[in-house]
Amino acid sequence: MNAFRGAGIQAAKTIAEKNVDLLLTGRCGPNAFTTLEAAGIKVGIEQSGTIREAIERVRTNEVKFADKPNAEAHW
Template identity: 55%
Template sequence: MKVAVTSKGKDLSSQVDPRFGRAAYILVVDTSSFEFEVLDNSKNADAFKGAGIQAASMVSEKGAEVLLTGFCGPNAYKTLQAAGIKVANDAGGTVRDAVTAFKEGRLSFADQANVEGHW
């Protein structure tokens, strides 16, 4: 399974970035092998608006089934839900920690956005 994790850096030891749309990077991680692809989200992070929607589209295009992050706004959440991507808003620590917590069932899926837009 592929999961997308918002990240402050480009590797598994990087800290989870709590912001989805404005995260510096998004790592798409295979939960079995921990192999990953780095998505540069800087273009979206600097956008005046629509950052979450654009980031959600990138995640969807890479085939992720789950997003692990800290905060997800309403437009991004709706876009992810429409693509069939589940969202866990309580991820923290390193990217590796977040993926491990997900695999162990310690993260719960959100049923709505947990911040207002433009956060």
């Protein structure tokens, strides 16, 4: 991703084009969140550790979903 600003929007657009249903991330900023929401992609937040651990949390319904951004712009 090569962006001075708008990196979150580009990233969100990219994964939307791959028909992604669920994004697992630590933090999601306001513009990325707006874009993901428009694409109908669920945003699982406060994720850390390994990818295996994160996916396990999805399986066991332990993922917290964002209803608003949980990071400021330019965090």
